[in-house]
Amino acid sequence: MSKALMAFFLGLLSFILFMFVGEAAMYHIGEAVGLFVALILMAAYFFICQFLLSRGNPNAHRKDWPIMLALDSVPLLLVFIMALAERREVILSQGLGILISCCGGTLAGAVAASVAARRRQRRQ
Numbered sequence: 001m002s003k004a005l006m007a008f009f010l011g012l013l014s015f016i017l018f019m020f021v022g023e024a025a026m027y028h029i030g031e032a033v034g035l036f037v038a039l040i041l042m043a044a045y046f047f048i049c050q051f052l053l054s055r056g057n058p059n060a061h062r063k064d065w066p067i068m069l070a071l072d073s074v075p076l077l078l079v080f081i082m083a084l085a086e087r088r089e090v091i092l093s094q095g096l097g098i099l100i101s102c103c104g105g106t107l108a109g110a111v112a113a114s115v116a117a118r119r120r121q122r123r124q
Helices: 003-029 031-054 065-085 088-123
Strands: none
Touching: 003 031, 003 065, 031 065, 031 088, 065 088
């Protein structure tokens, strides 16, 4: 299976996972804190996914843009739909947080993978 297709399915899984995790966190610990916890977990999820998809590539943060876009495609589509249907306050609180979490986590994962690959190359 190609990495881009695998990344798309991981992004699709993230939507399902965090829909339930976010709702449960908001219900049990409050709306603001639950949203914050869900966004932190989302960033960690995208970091780990991108790191695993890009490991071994010393230029992952520059060359793996198709994989990064495939991983982030579902959250990006979600934010686009939110921008069309939701109120401004919801878009600024949830939509902006989703964008920062998914794109930031993905980029950080690619950078970490490229740093690890460069270190491995220097050791050999």
